[in-house]
Amino acid sequence: MSTEDHQPIVFILSDSVGETAEFVVRAASSQFNGGHVQVRRIPYVDDEKIISETVQAAAEVKGMIAFTMVITELQEYLHEEARRWSVPVVDIMGPMLEGLSSLFRRQPKREPGLVRKLDEDYFRKVEAIEFAVKYDDGKDPRGLLRADIVLIGVSRTSKTPLSMYLAHKRIKVANVPLVPEVEPPEELFMVPAKKCIGLIIEPDQLNGIRRERLKSLGLAARANYANMERILQELEYSEKVMKRVGCPMIDVSNKAVEETANIILDMFRKGGGQA
Structure with a gap:
């Protein structure tokens, strides 16, 4: 069995390309003995089927999911599926959006791909x-x-x-x-x-x-x-x-x-x- 097969797997769900999430995952994993982790990006997520398939794949390999989706309905569906399959999930943008909502005193647009447009x-x-x-x-x-x-x-x-x-x-x-x-x-x-x-x-x-x-x-x-x-x-x-x-x-x-x-x-x- 290869070294790669022993590496933890993080699935990244994004409604854009997923670069931000991958950067955060790799930066965090570097704190754990060199951070050898497999990252599997699933970009441009726009429906529940992709989310279900990813959650099941993560469950099979005992991996986890990190996401940067901003559409509330898709986030909620992901959390439901993750609970059903006992897959850990990390919302990378959520805490920052909440903090900025307080700072700007308004709610975010929740429009996918805005960083890419910028x-x-x-x-x-x-x-x-x-x-x-x-x-x-x-x-x-x-x-x-x-x-x-x-x-x-x-x-x-x-x-x-x-x-x-x-x-x-x-x-x-x-x-x-x-x-x-x-x-x-x-x-x-x-x-x-x-x-x-x-x-x-x-x-x-x-x-x-x-x-x-x-x-x-x-x-x-x-x-x-x-x-x-x-x-x-x-x-x-x-x-x-x-x-x-x-x-x-x-x-x-x-x-x-x-x-x-x-x-x-x-x-x-x-x-x-x-x-």
């Missing part, structure tokens, strides 16, 4: 942030075709801050700076117009923003970057590109990043996107 949201956010960094400032035009939203505009129209803000809303954003001397990437004209947003700004405000930027870098405010004639040339060129793309435009003059981002989110949702 994890999915988290990883989507991380993925969107990494996307925004990778495809910032036109670094790699291939990203334009994979983006949920493409922002275009001249320098200092908040393209990067907007990309990062929207990334935290789980939206993949690429942005492209428009400069008269540089032809926009051909991929830009392959992006559906409704996915592309042009950022425009009043010349005087852009001039002030660029002057402050030069000052912060210790450069002369008279540099071409903040020259009004140059600014007008850039803005005229950028609007020509935007009209060629056929995208909607947002005037970011005197708007906070959050305000512009909310306008973009509203456009994104109306266009069939999800945020």
Whole structure:
């Protein structure tokens, strides 16, 4: 008979994947001479038949059951079956739910799989942030075709801050700076117009923003970057590109990043996107 056959068996019943319960079981079993225990996960439990079969299997091998099911009816049925077959049962989430109910002063939702949904949201956010960094400032035009939203505009129209803000809303954003001397990437004209947003700004405000930027870098405010004639040339060129793309435009003059981002989110949702 193998060593494994002598190991105690813990059956895990979960209405999700059962990772939380397995982690707790293994952490606790480590306190018993190395914690050699067999863990058998039964995920996505949603009916009484699975519970009955698991209880009987646990009874046959003199094992125990740990569970993280949150639906009250299934919990009650499990306890009834466990008593009938004399199988020990441990409710892993119950005490914490009771404690948090007192803390929040309301009852839990008892909706299966919420942790998994939270994890999915988290990883989507991380993925969107990494996307925004990778495809910032036109670094790699291939990203334009994979983006949920493409922002275009001249320098200092908040393209990067907007990309990062929207990334935290789980939206993949690429942005492209428009400069008269540089032809926009051909991929830009392959992006559906409704996915592309042009950022425009009043010349005087852009001039002030660029002057402050030069000052912060210790450069002369008279540099071409903040020259009004140059600014007008850039803005005229950028609007020509935007009209060629056929995208909607947002005037970011005197708007906070959050305000512009909310306008973009509203456009994104109306266009069939999800945020």
